[in-house]
Structure formats: C-alpha cells, structure tokens
Amino acid sequence: MEVLVEFFPLLLKGATVTIQLTVVSAVIALVISFVVGLARLSRYRVVRVLSVIYLEFFRGTSALVQMFFMFYVLPLFGLTLAPFAAGFLACGMNLGSYGSEVVRGAIKSVGKPQREAALSLNYTTFQLYRHVLIPQAIPMMIPPFGNLLIELMKLTAVASLITISDLTFAAQIVRAQTGLTLEPFLLILVVYFLIASVLVGAVDLLAWRIKTKRKLNVRTGN
C-alpha cells in the first residue's frame, strides 16, 4: 500500500493521459463517423466507394496493427508522428469506422414519409439532412455511440504499447520497479471501471435529457 502512495503521482498522471487520449480521440471519431457515414449515403458512386474502403480498412484490421503502422511505418515515408498523436489518430480513426455505421444506420432508419415531406416542401438535400434527417437520427445514435465510447476508452490502454505513458503504462512501471503485480493492476482495473462508469452515466443522462426535451416540444406543439 505504501508503495502505491509513493507511485500515486505517476498513476494520477497516467489516468490524466488516459482521459486526455479518450477525449481527443472521441472528438476525432465523432467527426469521422459523420463524414464517412454521410459519405456512404452520397449520390456519387466515387464518394460511396471511398467511404466503404475506409470502413473496411479500419474495421477489417486490428487497432493495434493500425497504431504500430502509424508509429513505425509512417516515419519511413517522412511522416513522423509523436506517440500521443499516433495513439489518438489510431484510436479515433478506428472507432470512427464503427461510428460511421451508426450514423448511416440511424439516418437510414428515419421514415420515408419524412423524406417525401421534405421533398414536397422543396427542401434542398442540405436542408433535408440538416433540418429533417439528422435531428431525428441523433437520439437513435446516442446508445450505440455510448457503447463505442467505452470501447474507445478501453482501446486507449493499447496506446501504452507505443510508449504513451497512460494508466496501463504507469502500472507497468510500478510492476517493473517494485515487483508488485496484484496491487497496481487491480488498482488500474478499478480506475478504468470508474472512468467507464462515469462515461456510461453521462451518456445515459444525455439520452434522458434529449428524450424529455423532445417530449416537452411535442406538448407545446399541441
């Protein structure tokens, strides 16, 4: 226990890095989800094909391989990424591919009458997506996005393998320097669980707020 007190600053810093990595890659993943997901619905074949290639590439290979590729192979082509950058790019681009399927699925599940109504109101495609399809699709995206967010947070642990000093890396340092195993690993498992639980709670709260807000709108509308 005393040892863990001694290593507390290191573990705390590790937890901070894990949270930073999660937040930055979540933003990237969210942007990619929408860009690639909407590109899948494009009327242009080239755009659709490109987005399928992106999807199959990042969903078809392992996240660890993508991370190593960015960290060890890209420098050979003159593109050197800092470990942190390689970490959040790999996490974000990997989860973005899964997220794009969520966006596509949710938008496609908005009923056809909604599209027809927008068409009859002479909406442009941009207006159709901006004012009709996306607002109705977002509540459907929240629960699957919540699951992906947990997957993303767990994926950041893999970044410790490309020398990012996150929580897992900190635990490995404690193990290497003290020979302790149970204490550091059990501790970080609990910390990961707590971080994930906060994220689950936040997503549930968001889903609940959207639900109550929408209900309110219906009532005032009537």
Add this chain to the structure above:
Amino acid sequence: MDWSWIVVADVLPRLLAGLVVTVQATFAGAAVAYALGLMLAILRRSPSRLVSLTTYWLSEFVRRTPLLVQLYFLFYVLPDLGVYLSPFVAGVIGLGVHFSTYTAEVFRAGIEHVPKGQWEAARSLNYSPTQTWINVILPQSIPPMIPPLANYLVTMFKETPLLAAITVVELFNAANIYSNSTYKYLEPMTLVGLLFLIVTIPTVWATMYLERRYARH
C-alpha cells in the same frame, strides 16, 4: 523507402506460422466466450436477485475494463498467487472471459425475444423444463443468435494481436519480433495488415450472408 520482395519472402513464412497461432487462439477463445457467455446469460435470469445482480456487476466490470490490462492481470498476477499458465492459455482465457460478457448479451436477447406465449404454450402442453428448452425455446432463439455470435468471432480475431503483449507469438508478434531484429518495419507491418484484411473481409461477407439468412421477419 522501397518495398523489398526479399524481405517479404523472408518474413512471410514466419507470419503464416503466426497466423496459425492467431486462428487457434481465436477459436479457443471463442469456445470459452460462447460457453461462459451462455452460463452468464442463464445466471442473469436467476430468480435470486443476489445471483443476477452479482453476475450483472461482474460482467460490467469485465466489460468496462481493457482487455490488455486483463491479460496483464492473468499473466503477471496469477503466477504470484501460485497459478502458472502458459502465455497462450492465459491469452485464450483472457479473450474468452472478456468476450463472454458480450456473447452473454446475445444469448440473453435471443432467449428474451421468444414470445411469452411460447413459454405458456409449452406449459399448457405439460412440457417439462428440459422439453420446453430443447423443443420450444432454443430452436427459436438460436437462429437469430448466429449472426451476432459470428460477428464476435471476427472481433476476437482482430483483438488477438493484444496477446503479443503477453509474449504469445501470433501473427502480429511474429512481425514485431522480425522488425525489431532487422529494423524492417514497412513490409512486415503492411503484410500483417493485408493478412488481417484477407481473413476478415470474406468472413464479414459470410456474416452478412448469415444475417440475411437468419434475419428475423
């Protein structure tokens, strides 16, 4: 940086040997995940709140923590407690336990989607619990489970590179060992990516076929 076919010829046999280990780990891990997942799903349905809540929170704990850390736990902590596992066995257990919490949800959803009337019908025909499960519930709940279970097989396949962190020489680690001793990263890492795609893309198509075949109407 130029692509060298000599390196390719040199590294490819090692990668293929690694791929065999990867596939073995995937199937062994999936067997654990399916068996344990079914058990968890049944325990979750237990009438005892203590059993079902304990199962729920244990599953959530496993599900909300990274597989990599769980593998480290199995690999570093268990020997200190007197349990010695080979890296491969530790890896298979880690994969299996982690994904059993996911497959449990598939089993649970599959069982719960059988309409209540079916249970009542079996009861009114005086079926025993065994007969109810074998003749009524399972035949209806298994087909829709097949596509998601196959999907998890693909997911587990893609997670196997993590076993490299606990010294299992699977596909990714075979490349990594080669790269670290020769300083050639381009060909081995690219080939690992390609081999993953060669295996996963047809498998994903196969699961999409399964989804169409067993889709619920």
